[in-house]
Amino acid sequence: MPERAVSSRGQSSVPRWLSKYGLGAWYLIGIVLVISGIVFVTAKIELVFIAVFLALVATSVLWPIVSWLALFMPRPLATALSLFGAFGVFGGLMFYVGYSVSGEWNDLATKFSDGVDTIIDFLERGPLPWHLTRQEITDGVKDLVDKGTTYVQENAGDLASQVLSNAGTVAIIFTILALSLFIAVFFLTTGDKMWLWFLNLLPARNRENTHRAAAAGWLTFSGYARGTMIVAVSDGIFAFILLWILDIPLAAPLAVLVIIGAFIPLVGAPAAMVIAMVVALAAGGVGKAAIVGIGIALIGQFEGHVLQPLVMGKQVSLHPVVVAVGVTAGTFAVGLFGAIIAIPIISVVWAVYRTLSNPDPPMSRLPHVDEDELIAE
Known part of the structure; x- marks a missing residue:
């Protein structure tokens, strides 16, 4: 007979296995409810969550710089210098991108026109089993333009409301950035005191474990943020060098696009690679587009097998399936x-x-299972 739990009166109650797994099931239900509640509340205050997340990212990236500067000056001054330096670097990068676009736009437009002519000639006379004449392509483009014009005329009111909505979105974005900057300033200047205040609110028996868990989480988060920043900038530099050697227009903006794509796992880098290949195709033909694609793919392999393990280590390593x-x-x-x-x-x-x-x-290998015994049971 299965072993049963014994009540205080000596009478048998539910089986032990049912009591054990039933209690575990209630624990699991409680965890699911807590996680669902967190997700629900976060969805209600999504903009505030985004601001706090951005503040944590900025804090993780600038914390080592602020801590080093704080050895020579007051910490608030070190925080101000670090933030102004970060704004200067970002602003300088954007200025350089804008300057590059304005300086190379005319040349790119000419090369893009030549690239379109090359593609049209290929469609007219290429080895494909079907061909399109220039007139058919022109008619198709004209038809698309006419449909687009008709759509704009018929939906002018909806489009105007969307423009006004986007204007409100811009205001919301600036509000989020201002809030994240405000929070980051306090995190960088008095973050350790704020955390100590929170720990003192907890029972004494829970403070050490809470601090250990939070320290592990912060170490992982800051390592991921700083590592991703270093890897993204490295990818952008490598991409810029590749595009500059191949004399591809808009090398700087495309390199910035590669940097941005590195922050989006799995899909960001391939999307940036496709855009760079399209520009290379328009400016230099199929050969340069293929070289750009192969080069950026090699940069991705170097990132995945060398840079990420070297910069991030094992603290943020997750299985590709995860x-x-x-x-x-x-x-x-x-x-x-x-x-x-x-x-x-x-x-x-x-x-x-x-x-x-x-x-x-942990087990070093999977235990042996006799299939015949399983079938017999």
Whole structure:
């Protein structure tokens, strides 16, 4: 007979296995409810969450610089210098991109026109089993333009309301950036005191474990943020060198696009590569487009096998399946921002779990299972 739990009166109650797994099921339900509540509340204050997340990213990147400067000056002054330096670097980068676009736009337009003529000639006289004449292509483009014009005329009111809505979105973006900057200033200047104040609100028996778990999560998050920044900038530099050697127009803006794409796991870098290949195709033909594609693919391999393990180490290493599922789930849940924040959040949760858990020793190999015995049972 199965072993049963014994009540205080000595009478048998439910089986022990049912009590054990039933209690575990209630624990699991409680965890799911807590996570669902967090997701629900976060969705209600999504903009505030984005601002706090951006503030944490800025804090993780600038914290080492502020701590070093604080050795020679007051910490508030070190924070101000670090923020002004970051704004200067970002502003200088944007100015250089704008200057490059304005200086190379006419040349790119000419080369793009030549590239379009080359593509049309290929469609007319190329080895394809079917051909399109220049008149057919012109008629097709004209038809698309006419349809677009008709759509704009018929939906002018809706389009105007969307423009006004986008203007409100711009105001919201500036509000989020201002809030994140405000929070980052306090994190950088008095972050350790703020955390100490929070720990003192907890019972004394829980403070050490809470601090250990939070330290592990922060180490993972800051390592991911700084590592991603270093890897993204390195990818951009390599891409700029490649495009500059091939004399591809708009090398600087395309390199910045590669930097931005590096922050979006799995899909960001390929999207930037496709755009760079299109510009190379328009400016230099199929040969240069192929070289750009191969070169950026090699940069991606160098990033994945050398830069990321070297910069981030094992503290944020996740299985590719986890990365793919996390990015997909984040994209469906929140959109593009969800794809960006999914991996750091998963990494932090995993780091906290590893710190608080006490797992049994791992197995070196899978145990042997006799299939005949399983069938007989």
